[in-house]
Amino acid sequence: MLCYAYVKKDKQKMKINLIGKKVQMKKKTVIFLTVAVVLFFSIIGYLISSANGISMDIEQPLPKETSAPRSSDAIPDETAKMQVIQVYVTGCVKNPGIYEIEKGQIINDVIDFAGGFTEDANKNINLVYKLYENVTLRVKSKSESHEQSIPSGLEIIHENGVISQSSTPETSQTGGLININTANASQLTALPGIGPSTAAAIVAYREGNGNFQKIEDIMNVSGIKENKFNQIKNYITVN
Incomplete structure (x- = not known):
């Protein structure tokens, strides 16, 4: 210009x-x-001279940090897995099969998952019995004979092979009490709140100390305190 x-x-x-x-x-x-x-x-x-003197550094992306999971992070997952158990329901139910439940859920929940009882099912079952391990529940038929002191409509087969019974409290009272001086571990697990380990402890105590003189003596067994005794006192005898 x-x-x-x-x-x-x-x-x-x-x-x-x-x-x-x-x-x-x-x-x-x-x-x-x-x-x-x-x-x-x-x-x-100025801009032209600056552009000629600039060396452009290409920024390399930093590698992503891959840190091993902390043990504290893994605990919730492991705990969650341990809270779920598997129950195989067979016998007189509409939909036999394997069902996942949370520890502490009751037998009635599992029976509902399995579609309920069939018409031939023996419903003499303690439906509020809580489950804490992987087990098999076999619902018996009405015509099936029973040799237990308390007739039960359900066999609970534990992972260690022990078979326990589960019957209703009403039938327990009218059908006979469990003699804690003669009952074996399998029969003792028919009592509410008594699992295989506690039943084995009762038998071991009896063998080491002799027969129970009164039903209250069962509280001398490790794992049985007043609360648990109150659950079973109406279903046991020493005679």
């Missing part, structure tokens, strides 16, 4: 020859435009 300026009589105005055209401007305007043009080209020159 070619331009030049010269002053006429008016000191406040200047004539500029801008690409062959004469333009009259105020002196202040000409000065401003001149400074602006100089600044413009100065900035362009």
Whole structure:
């Protein structure tokens, strides 16, 4: 861009020859435009020189941290797995099969999962019996004979092979009490809240100390305190 300026009589105005055209401007305007043009080209020159001197560093992505899971993080998962047990329901139910339940759920829940009883099922079962391990529940038929002191409609087959019975408290009272001096471990597990380990402890105590003189003596067995005794006292005898 070619331009030049010269002053006429008016000191406040200047004539500029801008690409062959004469333009009259105020002196202040000409000065401003001149400074602006100089600044413009100065900035362009600086940017060009800066771009030539810049070395671009390509930022390499940092590898993702892969840390081994802490033991504390793994505990909830392991705990969750341990809270679930598997129960194989067979016999006189509508939908026999394997069902997953939470520890502490009762037999009635599992029977519901299996579609309920068939018409031929012996319903003499303690439906509020809580389950804490993988077991097999075999619901018996009405016509099936029983040799236990308390007739039961259900066999609970534990992982260690021990077979226990589960009957209703009402039938336990009318059908006969369990003699804690003569009952074996399998028969003792028919009592509410008595599992295989506690039943074995009762038998071991009896063999080491002799027969129980009264039903309250069963509280001398490890694992049986007043609360558990209150659950079973109406279903046991020493005679």
